[in-house]
Amino acid sequence: MDGGLASLFEAFDLNTAQSMSITYVDAILQAQETLLREDPRVFLYGQDISRFGGAFKATKGLAEAFPGRVLDSPISEDAMAGVAIGAAIEGMRPIVEMQFADFSSIAFNQLVNHAGTHFYRTGVPVPITIRLPSGGTPGSGPFHSQSMEAIYAHYPGLVVVTPATVSDAYHMLIQAVAHDDPVIYCEHKFLYRWLKSPSIQDDGLSLGQARITRPGKHATIVTYSAMVHEAVRAADRLQAESGWEIEVVDLRTVKPIDMDTVLASVARTGRLLALGEAFPWGGVTAEIVARVAGEGFHLLDAPPARLNSRDTPVPYHPNLWAAHRPTPETICLAMRELLSF
Amino acid sequence: MARKVFRAMLEARILEMKLSSLYKAGKIVGGVYLGKGQEAVSASLGAQLEMGRDFFAPLIRDQGGRTAFGEEVIDCARTYLGSVLGPMRGRDGNIHRGRPQQGMFAMISHLGAAVPVVAGALLAKRLKGELEGVVGATCIGDGATSTGAFHEGLNTAAVERLPLVVVVANNQFAYSTPNDRQFACADLLDRAKGYGVDGHDLDGTDFLQCLRVMSEAVGRARAGHGPQMVVARLLRLTGHGEHDDGSYVPDTLRAGHLGRDCMDVAAAQIVECGYATTAEIEAWREETGERVQAALAAAQQEPKPDPWTEVWQACSKPLI
Ligand SMILES: Cc1ncc(C[n+]2csc(CCOP(=O)(O)OP(=O)(O)O)c2C)c(N)n1
Numbered sequence: 001m002d003g004g005l006a007s008l009f010e011a012f013d014l015n016t017a018q019s020m021s022i023t024y025v026d027a028i029l030q031a032q033e034t035l036l037r038e039d040p041r042v043f044l045y046g047q048d049i050s051r052f053g054g055a056f057k058a059t060k061g062l063a064e065a066f067p068g069r070v071l072d073s074p075i076s077e078d079a080m081a082g083v084a085i086g087a088a089i090e091g092m093r094p095i096v097e098m099q100f101a102d103f104s105s106i107a108f109n110q111l112v113n114h115a116g117t118h119f120y121r122t123g124v125p126v127p128i129t130i131r132l133p134s135g136g137t138p139g140s141g142p143f144h145s146q147s148m149e150a151i152y153a154h155y156p157g158l159v160v161v162t163p164a165t166v167s168d169a170y171h172m173l174i175q176a177v178a179h180d181d182p183v184i185y186c187e188h189k190f191l192y193r194w195l196k197s198p199s200i201q202d203d204g205l206s207l208g209q210a211r212i213t214r215p216g217k218h219a220t221i222v223t224y225s226a227m228v229h230e231a232v233r234a235a236d237r238l239q240a241e242s243g244w245e246i247e248v249v250d251l252r253t254v255k256p257i258d259m260d261t262v263l264a265s266v267a268r269t270g271r272l273l274a275l276g277e278a279f280p281w282g283g284v285t286a287e288i289v290a291r292v293a294g295e296g297f298h299l300l301d302a303p304p305a306r307l308n309s310r311d312t313p314v315p316y317h318p319n320l321w322a323a324h325r326p327t328p329e330t331i332c333l334a335m336r337e338l339l340s341f
Numbered sequence: 342m343a344r345k346v347f348r349a350m351l352e353a354r355i356l357e358m359k360l361s362s363l364y365k366a367g368k369i370v371g372g373v374y375l376g377k378g379q380e381a382v383s384a385s386l387g388a389q390l391e392m393g394r395d396f397f398a399p400l401i402r403d404q405g406g407r408t409a410f411g412e413e414v415i416d417c418a419r420t421y422l423g424s425v426l427g428p429m430r431g432r433d434g435n436i437h438r439g440r441p442q443q444g445m446f447a448m449i450s451h452l453g454a455a456v457p458v459v460a461g462a463l464l465a466k467r468l469k470g471e472l473e474g475v476v477g478a479t480c481i482g483d484g485a486t487s488t489g490a491f492h493e494g495l496n497t498a499a500v501e502r503l504p505l506v507v508v509v510a511n512n513q514f515a516y517s518t519p520n521d522r523q524f525a526c527a528d529l530l531d532r533a534k535g536y537g538v539d540g541h542d543l544d545g546t547d548f549l550q551c552l553r554v555m556s557e558a559v560g561r562a563r564a565g566h567g568p569q570m571v572v573a574r575l576l577r578l579t580g581h582g583e584h585d586d587g588s589y590v591p592d593t594l595r596a597g598h599l600g601r602d603c604m605d606v607a608a609a610q611i612v613e614c615g616y617a618t619t620a621e622i623e624a625w626r627e628e629t630g631e632r633v634q635a636a637l638a639a640a641q642q643e644p645k646p647d648p649w650t651e652v653w654q655a656c657s658k659p660l661i
Contacts, residue, residue: 043468068468073497074493074497076457076497077493078494079490082454082456082457082458082460082461082490082493083457083460083497085457085461086457086459086461086463086464086465087461087462087468089441089446090462091465092465092469094461106489109451109454110457113450113451113454114449114454114458116655117655118447119656120432120654121433121437121447122429122439122447124442125657156655157655157656159656179658180657180658181656181657206660207660208660256659257661258661
C-alpha cells in the first residue's frame with residue numbers, strides 16, 4: 001500500500017476505537033428495522049436483500065423479522081423503480097436498494113421521468129426512497145464506485161441526500177421515507193464499516209438543512225458524504241501546521257441546497273472551496289460555486305474554488321483510485337492556494 | 342357488455358375525429374395521436390375493468406379504453422385544449438393524462454414505462470391484503486415490446502404472479518418501422534411462453550372476438566392465474582399522429598383483412614346479434630356527437646394556464 005492510500009485508512013483509524021460500536025451500515029439497517037416496525041406502508045425491494053441480507057448486509061435479518069415485506073427483485077432496475085412508483089401511488093412507502101449506485105443508470109428513466117415529474121403533472125406525490133450505495137472503495141473499479149447525486153439532482157422533482165455521519169445515515173433515512181416526495185438516498189460505501197459511532201444522536205436537523213461540522217474563520221469547505229471526513233482531516237492538518245482555522249460545511253442534502261448556511265459561512269470566512277468526490281464536469285461543486293458567486297459575490301475575498309475527482313472513469317487499482325479522488329493532501333494544496341490569494 | 346363497449350368505441354371515434362379537425366384548424370398545440378382502428382381492442386379491455394377497484398394504464402391509442410373505463414370526455418377535451426381546469430392543468434397535454442388516485446395512470450412518453458408501475462400498484466394491493474379480485478391492465482404497441490422496461494416489467498409481474506393484463510396492439514408498424522425491423526420471433530405471442538404467462542391471440546378487427554378474449558384474459562388474471570398477455574392483430578387507420586399520413590403502410594395491407602374498420606364490423610355484428618338496432622346506433626351517434634361537441638366547446642372557453650400565477654414547484658413539500 002502506498003503512502004496516499006495508507007494515510008486514507010489512517011484517517012478512519014482515529015474513529016475506530018473499541019468503544020465505538022455502531023457502524024454507518026448498521027445505522028442504515030437499524031433505520032430500516034425501525035421503519036418496518038413502525039410503518040405498515042414500508043416495504044423493501046431490491047436484489048439479494050431478502051434472506052441473503054443484501055450485498056452489504058444493510059437488510060440483514062429483516063426478511064425473517066418482517067415476513068413478506070423484504071422482497072428480492074429480479075435484476076431489473078427499471079422495473080424495481082417502476083414497481084416502487086406504482087406502489088407509492090397506491091399508498092405504500094417503498095425503499096428500493098440498488099445493489100450499487102452505478103446500476104441505477106438502468107432505472108434512470110423511471111426515476112427522473114416518472115417519479116420526478118409525477119407531482120407536477122398530476123398533483124399526486126410519489127413517496128419512494130431509493131438507496132444508492134455510492135462512491136469509491138479501493139479495488140471497486142469504474143462500475144462499482146460512482147457518485148450519481150448530481151445526475152439526479154439535475155432533474156426537478158427529486159430530493160437528493162448524502163449522509164456523512166452514522167447518525168445522519170439513520171435519521172435521514174427515517175426522514176426520507178416520511179417525506180412525500182421521491183428521495184434519492186446516497187449512502188457512501190467507504191463509510192459502511194469504517195465509520196463508527198458510540199450511539200445514534202439526533203441534533204434535530206431536517207432534510208434540506210446543512211451542518212457546520214467544524215467551525216473556522218479563514219476559509220470554508222463546502223462538501224458532503226465521505227468527503228466531509230477528508231475535509232475535516234485536511235482542516236486539522238492546516239491548523240496544526242499553519243494555524244489556519246477552516247470551517248467545514250456538510251451539505252447533508254444536495255438537492256435542495258441549504259444556501260443560507262453556505263452563504264453565512266462564506267460571509268464569515270470570505271473564502272470558498274467546494275469539494276466533492278464526483279466527476280468534475282458540472283455537478284454539486286459547480287452548483288455551489290455558481291450560487292455563491294451569484295448570490296454572495298460581495299462576500300468573497302478570493303475566487304471560489306472547486307475540487308473534484310479526476311475526469312476519468314474511477315480506476316480499479318488502489319494506487320490509482322486513491323489519486324483519482326480528492327485526498328487530504330490535494331485538499332490541503334487547494335486550500336493553501338485559496339488562502340494565499 | 343357489447344352495448345357498453347360499442348358506445349365507448351363510438352365516443353372515442355367521434356371525439357378523436359373532432360380532435361383531428363381541431364388540430365388541423367390550429368386549435369390544438371402539440372401532437373394529436375389517434376386510436377382509429379384500435380377502438381375495439383382498447384374499449385373491450387377498458388370495459389372489463391372497474392374504476393375505483395382496478396388499475397388501468399392506457400397508452401397512445403386508447404381513447405376507447407379510457408372511455409370504457411370511465412374517463413369523462415371533458416378530461417380529454419381539457420387536456421388537449423390546455424384548460425387549467427383539466428386533470429393536467431396545462432402542465433401536460435394530449436394523451437399524457439390520467440387520474441392516478443382513481444387508478445388511471447398518467448402515461449409518460451417513454452414507452453414501456455407503465456408496465457412495472459402497474460405491477461407495483463398491484464404489489465401494493467397484495468401487501469395491503471386487498472389484492473383479491475383486483476386487476477391491473479396496460480396497453481402497448483408492437484414497437485414498445487422491444488423496450489427494456491416492457492421486458493423487465495412483464496418478467497417482474499410474472500415472477501410475482503401479479504394479476505397484470507398486458508394488451509399488445511400489433512398494428513404492424515411502430516411509427517414507420519414494420520414488424521420485421523422490430524422483432525425476429527415468428528409471432529409476438531411466442532414471447533408469452535418465455536415470460537411464463539398466458540398468451541391470447543386476437544383478431545383486433547373483430548368486435549365479438551375482442552369481447553370474448555378480453556373477458557377471458559381479464560377473468561383469468563382476476564381469478565389468480567397470473568399475468569396475461571393479449572396480442573391483437575390490426576392496423577391503425579390513421580397516421581402515427583395527425584402530422585403523419587402513414588404513407589409507408591402498403592395499400593395491400595390496407596385493403597386486406599387487417600384493414601377492416603372495427604367500427605363497421607362492430608356495428609354489423611351488434612345488429613346481427615340483436616344487441617342493438619340500427620336506429621339505436623344512429624341515436625347513440627347523435628347523442629354522443631352532441632355531448633362531445635359540448636365538451637370541446639366548453640374546454641375551448643375555459644381559462645388557460647397563467648405563467649404569472651403558476652406554482653413553479655416540482656415537489657409537493659418544498660424543503661426550503
Ligand atoms: C422509449 C421511447 N422511444 C421512442 C419513443 C418515440 N415514439 C413514440 S411512439 C413511437 C412508435 C411506437 O410504436 P408502437 O409501440 O408499435 O405503438 P403504435 O404507435 O404503433 O401504437 C415512437 C418510436 C418513445 N415515445 N419512447
